[in-house]
Amino acid sequence: MRVFGYARVSTSQQSLDVQIKALKAEGVEDHRLFTDKATGSNTERSGLDALRNKIEKGDLILVKKLDRLGRDTADMVQLIKEFDQQGVAVRFLDDGISTEGAMGRMVVTILAAVAEAERARILERTNEGRLEAKNKGIQFGRKPHIDREKLKALHQAGKGATEIAKEMGIGRSTVYKLLN
Template sequence: MRLFGYARVSTSQQSLDIQIKALREVGVEKNRIFADTASGSHVNRDGLSLLRVKVEHGDVILVKKLDRLGRDTADMIALIKEFDNLGVAIRFLDDGISTEGAMGKMVVTILSAVAQAERQRILDRTNEGRVEAKIRGVKFGRKRTVDREKALAMKDKGVGATDIARNLGIGRSTVYKILKDHETPI
């Protein structure tokens, strides 16, 4: 039985250090720890892909927490099945659970569903906050850099969209958008 480790953070502002330290403390060799800096909402991650190729029958994969392996229930079930078919067990250190045995697989499936639900709640709260901010007048996106007044003045002087675009260093489609936004309904 060989021990492998998997660690994941969602963004480059987060650190893998705590997870890697925990894996090393339980005996995973440094060269058998695979890591990703990517969202857990999908399984297309380089470290995870490499881990899938390296493990063999009888190996055990250690992961600090369930949500570090993934957040999508369907993906997690597919991963667990894939590793199970290879004869590879997964143990989650902080959660105290393992895919070994029927009960372990059931618990992991339930917890995967909970992780996915939590991710959806986070997205919902983020969207609600964005809507409330818009109501308060907060503007999202980058600040406008095109001199819209100059574009409109040029159009009023009879300059065509192509020449306006060339003069302002913008695309013609941007000129048309400015003109359309400025139109008054009849």
């Protein structure tokens, strides 16, 4: 039985170090360690594809946490079925579960559904917080681009800094800064 490892983070700014360290501690060798820095919302990932090409019947794939393999329940179930059909087991280290045996596959399916529901609740709470912040007047996103040509034209037309600031929706100090 060969042991492979798979680690994933959602963005390039996140680190794989904690997952890789845990997988190596379980005996995964560097050449059998596959990683992705991509969303788990689809199964088309270069590291996962490379892993799929390497595994053979009797192999074991170690993953630190359930949600590192995938985020969507349907995709997780499909991946687990795919690995199972190839005779490959998947073990999730932090969750203490494995797809070895029928009971293990059932538990993984249930946990994937629970994880998806939790992510939906987190997203719902985040959106509620954003709406509440917007209602309180908090603005999100980048600051609006200031049309410097318009600002100069208003100044040349004889308008003062206060009047320009009101018309353009910017601070008076910004008007002075841009005019200098």
